[in-house]
Amino acid sequence: MWANMWIDRQDFFYAIRSARRAPLLTSIAILAIALGVGLNAGVFTLLNAIFLNPPTQKDPASFIQIYPRYEGWFTGAGQYSSFTTDDYDAIRMRSNALEEVAAFRSSSPILGESRKTIAAQLVTCNYFHVYGVERPLMGRFLASDECERGTTAQVVVLSEPFWENKFGADPHIVGKTVHLNGFPFTVVGVAASGGGGSSLAIVYVPYTAEPIMDRTDPIDHTGTSQPANSDRPWLDLAARVRPGFSHADAQAELTTILRQQDRAYMERKITPFNRKTSIVLTNGSYVQNPQYHNIVVILMSLILGPLSLVLLLACCNVTMLFLSRAVVRRGEIAVRLALGVGRARLLRMLLFESLLTALIAGAVSIALAYRVPQVLINMADRASFWPASHPDWRVFSYLAALVVVSTVASSLAPMHTAWKLDLVTALKGHEASTTTRSRLTGGLIVAQIAMSFVLLTAAVLFARLPGMVTAMNPEFETRHTLAVPLEIDTSEQNRAVALSFYRVLESRIRTIPEVQSLAYESLPPFRQTPPSEVRLLGQKDGQPAAVDYVSTDFFSTFGIRMLAGRSFLTSDPTSAGASSVAVVSQAFAKQFWPAADPIGKIVITPNDKRDTVVGIAADTRSERYGILDGPRLYTLRAPADLGGQLYVRFAGSAGTMESAVSDVMRSLDRTQVQPPQTIWESLEADAQQMRSLARIIVIMASIAVLLAVTGVYGVLSFAISQRTRELGIRMVLGANRITIFRSVLQAGGRQIGIGLLCGIALTEPAQLILVHMTKRSPYPLQSFDLAVYGIAGALLVAVSLAAMYMPARRATQVDPMKALRTE
Numbered sequence: 001m002w003a004n005m006w007i008d009r010q011d012f013f014y015a016i017r018s019a020r021r022a023p024l025l026t027s028i029a030i031l032a033i034a035l036g037v038g039l040n041a042g043v044f045t046l047l048n049a050i051f052l053n054p055p056t057q058k059d060p061a062s063f064i065q066i067y068p069r070y071e072g073w074f075t076g077a078g079q080y081s082s083f084t085t086d087d088y089d090a091i092r093m094r095s096n097a098l099e100e101v102a103a104f105r106s107s108s109p110i111l112g113e114s115r116k117t118i119a120a121q122l123v124t125c126n127y128f129h130v131y132g133v134e135r136p137l138m139g140r141f142l143a144s145d146e147c148e149r150g151t152t153a154q155v156v157v158l159s160e161p162f163w164e165n166k167f168g169a170d171p172h173i174v175g176k177t178v179h180l181n182g183f184p185f186t187v188v189g190v191a192a193s194g195g196g197g198s199s200l201a202i203v204y205v206p207y208t209a210e211p212i213m214d215r216t217d218p219i220d221h222t223g224t225s226q227p228a229n230s231d232r233p234w235l236d237l238a239a240r241v242r243p244g245f246s247h248a249d250a251q252a253e254l255t256t257i258l259r260q261q262d263r264a265y266m267e268r269k270i271t272p273f274n275r276k277t278s279i280v281l282t283n284g285s286y287v288q289n290p291q292y293h294n295i296v297v298i299l300m301s302l303i304l305g306p307l308s309l310v311l312l313l314a315c316c317n318v319t320m321l322f323l324s325r326a327v328v329r330r331g332e333i334a335v336r337l338a339l340g341v342g343r344a345r346l347l348r349m350l351l352f353e354s355l356l357t358a359l360i361a362g363a364v365s366i367a368l369a370y371r372v373p374q375v376l377i378n379m380a381d382r383a384s385f386w387p388a389s390h391p392d393w394r395v396f397s398y399l400a401a402l403v404v405v406s407t408v409a410s411s412l413a414p415m416h417t418a419w420k421l422d423l424v425t426a427l428k429g430h431e432a433s434t435t436t437r438s439r440l441t442g443g444l445i446v447a448q449i450a451m452s453f454v455l456l457t458a459a460v461l462f463a464r465l466p467g468m469v470t471a472m473n474p475e476f477e478t479r480h481t482l483a484v485p486l487e488i489d490t491s492e493q494n495r496a497v498a499l500s501f502y503r504v505l506e507s508r509i510r511t512i513p514e515v516q517s518l519a520y521e522s523l524p525p526f527r528q529t530p531p532s533e534v535r536l537l538g539q540k541d542g543q544p545a546a547v548d549y550v551s552t553d554f555f556s557t558f559g560i561r562m563l564a565g566r567s568f569l570t571s572d573p574t575s576a577g578a579s580s581v582a583v584v585s586q587a588f589a590k591q592f593w594p595a596a597d598p599i600g601k602i603v604i605t606p607n608d609k610r611d612t613v614v615g616i617a618a619d620t621r622s623e624r625y626g627i628l629d630g631p632r633l634y635t636l637r638a639p640a641d642l643g644g645q646l647y648v649r650f651a652g653s654a655g656t657m658e659s660a661v662s663d664v665m666r667s668l669d670r671t672q673v674q675p676p677q678t679i680w681e682s683l684e685a686d687a688q689q690m691r692s693l694a695r696i697i698v699i700m701a702s703i704a705v706l707l708a709v710t711g712v713y714g715v716l717s718f719a720i721s722q723r724t725r726e727l728g729i730r731m732v733l734g735a736n737r738i739t740i741f742r743s744v745l746q747a748g749g750r751q752i753g754i755g756l757l758c759g760i761a762l763t764e765p766a767q768l769i770l771v772h773m774t775k776r777s778p779y780p781l782q783s784f785d786l787a788v789y790g791i792a793g794a795l796l797v798a799v800s801l802a803a804m805y806m807p808a809r810r811a812t813q814v815d816p817m818k819a820l821r822t823e
Contacts, residue, residue: 016356018353019353019356019357025321026357028317028321029317029318029321029322029357029361029410030357030360030361030364031361031364032314032317032318032361032707033311033314033315033318033357033358033361033362033406033410034360034361034362034364034365034368035310035314035368035703035707036310036311036312036313036314036315036402036406036707037311037314037358037361037362037365037368037399037402037403037406038364038365038367038368038369038372039307039310039311039368039372039700039703040304040307040308040310040311040398040402041365041366041368041369041372041391041395041398041399041402042368042369042370042371042372042373042375042376043303043304043307043372043373043376044304044369044394044395044398045369045370045372045373045389045390045391045395046372046373046376046377046389047300047303047304048389048392048394048395049373049389049390050286050389051285051286051287051296051299051300052285052286052287052394053285053392054283054284054285055131055238055284055285056131056132056284057132058131058132058133059132059240060283062099062240062241062243063130063131063132063238063239063240063241063283063284064238064239064240064241064247064250064281064282064283064284065236065237065238065239065281065282065283065284065289066083066091066237066238066239066254066279066280066281067080067279067280067281067282067289067290067291068080068081068082068083068087068233068258068277068278068279069081069277069278069279069280069290070233070275070276070277071275071276071277071278080280080289080290080291081233082105082233082234082235082236083103083233083234083235083236083237084232084233084234084235085232085234085235086261086264087233087235087258087261088101088103088235088237090257090258090260090261091237091239091254091257091258094257095239095250095253095254095257096242096245096253097241097242097245097249097250097253097254098239098240098241098242098250098253098254099239099240099241099242099243100126100129100130100239100240101126101130101237101238101239102123102124102126102127102129102130102131102237102238102239103123103124103127103207103235103236103237104121104122104123104124104127104207104235104236104238105121105122105207105210105234105235105236106119106120106121106122106201107120107121107122107210107213107214108120109180109181109213110180110181110182110673110674111178111179111180112178112179112180113179118162118202118203119201119202119203120180120201120202120203120204120205120213121201121203121204121205122205122206122207122209122210122213123142123204123205123206123207124147124206124207125141125142125143125144125146125147125206126144127142127204127238128141128142128157128191128204129141130238130239130240131238133191133192136157136189136190136191136192137160137189137190137191137192138163138171138173138174138189138190139157139173139174139187139188139189139190140188140189141157141188141189141191142155142157142188142204142206146206146208147206147207147208148208149208150208151208152206152208152209152211152212153206153208153209154183154184154185154186154205154209154212155185155186155187155188155205155206156178156180156185156186156187156188156203156204156205157187157188157189157190157191157203157204157205158173158187158189158190158191158202158203158204159190159191159193159201159202159203159204160190160191160192160193161193161202162202162203163190173187173190174187174188174189174190175187178203179673180203180205180212180213181212181213181671181673182670182671182672182673183212183671185205191204207235210234212671238284247281250281251279251281254279254281255278255279258277258278258279259277261277262274262275262276262277295773298769298773299773302766302769302770305766306454306455306458306700306766307700309451309452309454309455309704310455310700310703310704310707311402311405311406312409312447312451313448313451313452313704313707313708313711314406314707315405315406315409315410316444316447316448316707316711317707317710317711317714318354318357318406318410319409319410319411319412319414319444320444320711320714320715321714322350322353322354322410322411322414323414350411350414351407351411353411354406354407354408354410354411354414355407355411357407357410358403358404358406358407358410359403361403361406362399362400362402362403362406365399365402366391366399369391369395369399370390370391373389374389376696377389379692379695379696379699441715441716442747442751444711444715445711445712445715445716445748445751445752445755446751446754446755446758447755447758448707448708448711448712448715448755449708449712449751449752449754449755449756449758449759449796449800450755450756450758450759450761450762451704451708451759451762452701452704452705452707452708452759452796453755453756453758453759453760453762453763453792453793453796454759454762454763454766455700455701455704455705456701456704456705456792456795456796457759457763457767457788457789457792458697458701459694459697459698459700459701459702459792460788460791460792460795461767461781461785461788462690462693462694462697462698463694463697463698464787464788464791465625465687465690465694465779466687466688466690466691466694467687468625468626468780469625469626469683469686469687469690470683470684470687472621472625472626473621474525474620474621474622475560475561475618475619475620475621476525476558476559476560476620476622477558477559477649477679478678478679478680478683479654479678479679479680480649480650480651480654480678481557481558481559481647481648481649481678481679482647482648482649482650482654482657482658482661482676482677482678483524483645483646483647483676483677483678483679483682484509484645484646484647484648484661484665484676485645485674485675485676486505486646486665486672486674487671487672487674488501488502488642490642490643495642498642499640499642501668501669502642504668505646505664505665505668506518508664508667508668509648509661509664512650512657512660512661512664513652514650514651514652514657515648515649515650515657516557516649516650516651517553517556517557517648517649518551518553518557518646518647518648518649519550519551519552519553519554519556519557519558519646519647519649520549520550520551520554520637520641520644520645520646520647521548521549521550521551521554521644521645521647522547522548522549522550522637522643522644522645523546523547523548523622524645525622525679525682526622526623526624526625526682526683526686526778527778528623528776528777528778529546531544531545531546531630532544532545532546532547532605532606533545533606534547534592534603534604534605534606534631534633535603535604536592536601536602536603536604537602537604539604542604543591543592543631544630544631545588545591545630545631545632545633546623546629546630546631546632546633547605547606547633547635548632548633548634548635549635549636549637549641549644550568550634550635550636550637551568551636551637551644552568552569552570552572552636554567554568554634555567555568555583555617556649557647557648557649558647558649559649560617560618560620561617561618562583562615562616562617562618563586563616563617563618564597564599564615564616565583565599565613565614565615565616566614566615567583567615567617568581568583568614568634568636572614572636574636574637574638574639579610579612580609580610580611580612580635580636581611581612581613581614581636582603582605582611582612582613582614582633582634582635582636583613583614583615583616583617583633583634584598584603584613584615584616584617584631584632584633584634585616585617585618585619585620585629585631585632585633585634586616586617586618586619587619587628587629587630587631587632588631588632588633589616591630591631592631598613598616599613599614599615599616600612600613601613603633605633605635609635611633611635617632617634619632620632623778624777624778624779624780625778625779625780626780627780648661648676654678654680654681658675658676658677658678661676662675662676686778690779705795705796705799708796708799708800709799709800709802709803710803712748712800712803712804713803713804713806713807716744716748716803716804716807716808717806717807717810720744720807720808720810720811727740727811737812737813738812740811740812741808741809741811741812744804744807744808744811745801745804745808748800748801748804748808749801752796752797752800752801756793756796756797760789763789764783764784767781767783767784767785768783771783
């Protein structure tokens with residue numbers, strides 16, 4: 001045993017001496033691996049903080065988050081949901097296994113005059129205590145009387161990143177006022193980052209303020225709080241398991257409590273539906289959330305998978321460096337073998353050299369693991385959302401695994417070359433003894449091209465999306481159509497007030513100069529909604545189609561062309577008992593009546609209303625960017641109907657119109673703080689979000705391509721240096737320099753072509769998964785996008801040929817007589 005340890009020490013010290021003898025080569029190898037390992041470890045650090053870590057650092061073993069799954073209760077039941085207020089009360093009062101239970105809900109209020117939404121958390125006053133945060137950074141947390149039912153305490157706790165970025169770390173922030181949804185909230189404290197709770201929330205308010213934080217719920221326009229419906233699921237729950245109880249005990253007890261709640265719900269006979277509840281307990285991390293588990297796993301695979309290719313590209317470069325060093329040392333290796341050193345010992349020596357390089361690179365990578373997350377957060381413009389992420393045991397375990405992979409990947413080819421070394425010819429000094437076969441060098445080029453193609457395809461794909469969003473023609477007006485967001489209580493008890501508000505608002509907006517028309521629609525552009533089932537007369541089963549409830553002036557406001565028939569008239573009936581009218585899109589007409597004129601035909605909407613088709617409208621691109629919509633049915637909205645999105649068609653400056661409409665809204669209701677904006681501006685905002693993501697991916701792909709180009713250059717340079725005698729013989733036999741140059745480029749071109757085919761084979765499965773994940777999003781991703789593959793392939797071929805030029809030119813400068821004399 002001691003002898004083996006001594007041998008290992010000898011091997012290790014020999015690896016250090018070998019590194020010192022070639023400092024430039026060793027430094028380049030360390031930097032290449034450090035770059036690959038550091039990027040992977042840094043990105044994993046961020047993903048670990050967001051998806052894998054529990055949201056508390058204090059005694060995470062006792063922390064649980066509770067997810068209910070309802071069956072047979074409401075439309076969409078069978079999915080994981082939230083708890084009702086009654087369920088929360090029952091759990092916190094009846095549970096013995098839980099020491100304390102906190103409730104919370106995410107919200108997106110408008111901040112002050114910025115007219116921008118922020119991430120807020122509606123919380124019970126024990127929220128911070130349950131998450132293990134005992135003391136605030138400044139001020140205090142929420143007091144118990146601020147969470148009593150029937151009150152709306154307008155106080156707020158700021159997160160540390162938000163306090164620093166928005167308020168410049170103002171030391172006197174406590175006691176100042178911030179406005180959320182137009183209501184004043186007094187700052188009572190600042191919560192330190194990294195302490196616990198939702199990593200995305202930047203302000204915390206009492207959960208009793210829900211009526212003024214979420215304007216989609218009933219609220220009167222004086223700002224008075226209305227109690228939330230106790231039978232509406234809206235609260236998420238987190239808790240601490242009491243000492244002496246296990247998670248299994250808590251699960252059994254909570255199941256019993258919720259069964260009692262199910263029975264109580266059915267006894268009240270609120271709806272004809274029954275309710276059956278099951279629960280899942282997790283540690284609070286996103287990866288354990290039953291709603292998001294599969295998405296998180298796929299998303300992390302799609303991110304870390306391509307990133308691992310950057311590491312493998314770095315390993316390919318280091319492999320080439322180690323191969324060149326092995327060739328230089330072939331005489332030394334041959335002498336060692338002749339003196340009796342076994343090949344296994346020789347392989348171990350080479351492995352130790354790779355291990356030393358990878359260990360040093362791993363140590364350098366730790367710095368990147370700390371820095372990369374913050375760089376990515378800043379590039380994605382999310383500094384106010386996420387605190388700085390720091391490596392933990394998962395990150396260091398992942399980093400150690402990357403070091404092992406780097407060691408093995410970068411040492412396999414040199415070890416293979418040493419194992420196949422012909423001792424007799426090597427001792428004679430013949431080139432053939434250590435010449436790396438073209439199959440190996442060609443394989444390295446193919447591997448680098450294939451891996452680079454995967455990353456370059458992703459970069460081209462996401463870099464093109466912002467341009468596709470803003471450059472498309474949606475077939476309706478976007479720059480002079482203003483969306484007016486309204487948050488109004490349209491419940492039956494507030495119907496008269498809401499209807500009066502709409503009428504006054506419309507009349508005031510029409511008085512603004514340059515306003516041309518107003519319209520309502522129920523399906524806002526570029527916001528995905530599931531299709532409805534539309535039937536024809538005599539059909540039992542319908543076909544899917546988007547049903548948009550629009551006002552009379554909808555088509556003129558949006559500038560949508562009528563291809564046949566007419567649009568809606570103010571005289572068209574809209575009452576439920578009358579024979580209503582409808583307009584269909586061109587795609588609808590082709591699907592439902594492929595060989596007939598649809599004018600005059602009857603369609604039956606999901607609410608069993610019969611509409612007579614009076615017109616055919618041109619297809620638009622309002623569901624997915626750049627892609628024509630599927631079948632679309634436009635039905636007429638009654639003048640007395642409430643809800644839907646209001647749009648204003650105008651002439652002149654968009655900024656002037658936005659300010660004028662906003663002033664009208666605020667003059668009627670000070671809580672209407674959501675800013676109006678043109679459809680074009682919303683498209684540009686979506687494109688800007690894509691640009692932030694595309695910028696990160698392009699940088700990663702650029703690093704990969706740089707590594708690949710460097711690798712191709714190194715591989716070809718190494719191959720040319722090993723073919724000196726062959727090239728000399730070919731020149732003596734009559735080959736000219738142009739022939740030699742062309743043969744080198746042709747061989748490299750074949751390897752590039754094979755690499756591109758392998759890259760497509762690697763890219764296509766990942767893209768299929770991505771297309772499946774985004775099939776309900778507005779972004780038009782295709783499983784095999786010829787344009788994306790063509791652009792990525794052309795870029796890669798161009799830079800690869802540029803990398804091949806210098807080695808090919810060097811091959812033409814071989815002196816044949818000198819090459820022959822050398823051997």
